[in-house]
Each structure stands twice: as C-alpha cells, then as structure tokens.
Amino acid sequence: HGENRPGFYDPEAWDEMIALGWTALAVPESAGGVGMSLVTATALAEEIGRASMPTPLTSTLQTTYVLKEAATPGAEEWLTKIAEGQAASLAIQARDGSHLPESTEVFVKDGKLFGTTNFVQDLQKADLLVASAKEDGITKLYAIESSANGLTMHFDKIVDLTRDQGRVSFDGAKAECISEEGTNAITKAMPAIYTLIAADIAGGCEWLLQTTAEYASVRTQFDRPIGFFQAVKHPIVDMMIAADETRSLVYSAACAYDTEPEKAQLAAHLAKSSAADSAEFCSNRATQLHGGIGFTWEHNVQIYHKRQLHSKQLYGDAIWHREQAAIYL
Numbered sequence: 113h114g115e116n117r118p119g120f121y122d123p124e125a126w127d128e129m130i131a132l133g134w135t136a137l138a139v140p141e142s143a144g145g146v147g148m149s150l151v152t153a154t155a156l157a158e159e160i161g162r163a164s165m166p167t168p169l170t171s172t173l174q175t176t177y178v179l180k181e182a183a184t185p186g187a188e189e190w191l192t193k194i195a196e197g198q199a200a201s202l203a204i205q206a207r208d209g210s211h212l213p214e215s216t217e218v219f220v221k222d223g224k225l226f227g228t229t230n231f232v233q234d235l236q237k238a239d240l241l242v243a244s245a246k247e248d249g250i251t252k253l254y255a256i257e258s259s260a261n262g263l264t265m266h267f268d269k270i271v272d273l274t275r276d277q278g279r280v281s282f283d284g285a286k287a288e289c290i291s292e293e294g295t296n297a298i299t300k301a302m303p304a305i306y307t308l309i310a311a312d313i314a315g316g317c318e319w320l321l322q323t324t325a326e327y328a329s330v331r332t333q334f335d336r337p338i339g340f341f342q343a344v345k346h347p348i349v350d351m352m353i354a355a356d357e358t359r360s361l362v363y364s365a366a367c368a369y370d371t372e373p374e375k376a377q378l379a380a381h382l383a384k385s386s387a388a389d390s391a392e393f394c395s396n397r398a399t400q401l402h403g404g405i406g407f408t409w410e411h412n413v414q415i416y417h418k419r420q421l422h423s424k425q426l427y428g429d430a431i432w433h434r435e436q437a438a439i440y441l
Contacts, residue, residue, distance in 0.1 A: 130197035143191035161315030168199035175200035177304035182291035203243035220247035225282035256287035272422035303380035310387035385433035391420035
C-alpha cells in the first residue's frame, strides 16, 4: 500500500470513447446499449492493451458482463448508467486475491454493506462499483456509487503506471441489491472477464513483438543489425509464437462465450493461462533485447512490461488457470 497517487488518466479521451459508444458496446439494447458480442468487445480490449492506454474501459466492460448475467431489472438500470458513460469497476476480490464468489469478505447487515474488498481496478476513475457481499451465507450482488456515504477508498501503490488499484472499505454503506443470486451471475460472467484481460495482454504482446523486431533491425553491433544474430533472432520468433498462441485462444474463448456457452469456462481458462505466460515471456525478452535502454525511462518498453506483469496476476495467474482447466479435461 502507498500514498494516494493520482491515476494517469485522459478525461478528454474518455469523453471521446463515450461519444463513440464504446461504454455502451456490450450493454443490451434494452438498457440503451449497442448489444454487441464479446468478440467485438475483445477486439477493443486488445487495442487498449496494444496502446497500453490508461482508461477504465476494460474494467467497465467487465462490470457490464456481470450486470448482464445478473439479468434483473435492477441490474438493467445500472447498465443504462454505463451506456450513458459512467465508468464502472468490480469489487469482488478478497484479501488473498481470490475472485471466486464465496471468497468475498464483505457482508450485509440491516441492508447495509460492511467489510473490505481488495484489488479494485481503476478505482480512482470509477463512478460506480458492483460488489459481492454475503447475507446469511449467500453471496449477492450490490451496486453502489463510488461517492456514497459509508464507502472509503484506500489506494494501492502499484508498479503499473497505466492503471490504479485500491481497496474499498464499507462501513454501513447503503447499496442496491441487484441480484439475490450473485454466485451464479459472477460465475457465468467470469469467462468474459478472463477473456477481456487476456485480450489486453495479447495487444501488449503484439506491441512488444513489433517494437523489438524493429529495434533489432536498426540497432547495430559488430557492424551488423543485432537481428542478424541467432541469439536475438530466435527469441523474437518465440515472442511471435507466444503472441499468436494467446491471440488465437483469446478469440476462441470470446467465440465460445458468444455461441457455445458450455465451452466458455474451459476456453477462457486456457486463454488467460496462455496470456499470463506470454505476458511475462514477451516482456522479459523485449526488455532484454532492447539492451540498456530497455531498463530506462527513455523507452516505453518499461511501461508495457509493468502493465503486463500486473495483468498477468489479475484474476488468476497461469498456474491457477491451468489447474481450473484440468477440471474440465
């Protein structure tokens, strides 16, 4: 944990995204949205990762899918707010990083929220939060404005400078219950959540690959471009293989969610597992092959490297996702 460091953010770019209808992309038409597929949202998330853009759009898209799976009149009202341009984030993770519904450390008492939720993404940018909380041992979903009374934000000091993250403490905060079946809604939305963060990683991997290949063609050593040497050439090819594998699995997962729901969980676990591995591998190779400048503020590689390592851990690392995938195989 660290000081309240303002998250890097471009309000004008966010306003343009709203004007283009990007926040409404995955919101059903009945709630004022565009009602597009996860494949479409995934393409957008990939481009955000490719640009390493500081924006709450990916968090907002992930929240959208939880609200869609809740499928209640209350959830639809909050979907309308997202369609109108409000940024949203999920407050569903426990202190140990678990995002499984039964792990929530927030509870309901007399219709109010108490407890703390951790690892809330883009917290400084979010207008509203969707939180999981237990009442009588049952996990339910609640929606609340980030400015509500009884809600306190604590910001984490993270290595990823393109995002912000924090904890939210509830002390008698009044929130709207939007689903009595929170476990079901979160479980059904998780493939979309995994796929979107994996898409962000895929975009970042592609940027790292292209930037490193270009650098290897112009940086000379021993009177030759360093890309001439096998010690450089082979790792770049390995980066390409890793990036292509991840992208293939990401779009396979998005297609499964849209057209074959019974395969969505497995496909999403495979996509996030691959993405987490590719995030670390491509970042390490890019930083190494850029030589000394790759470790400095003079080059953008370090920005992507930090974002990729943060994304790698979000909603489970590669080992955890492989363990989950094994259940389906």
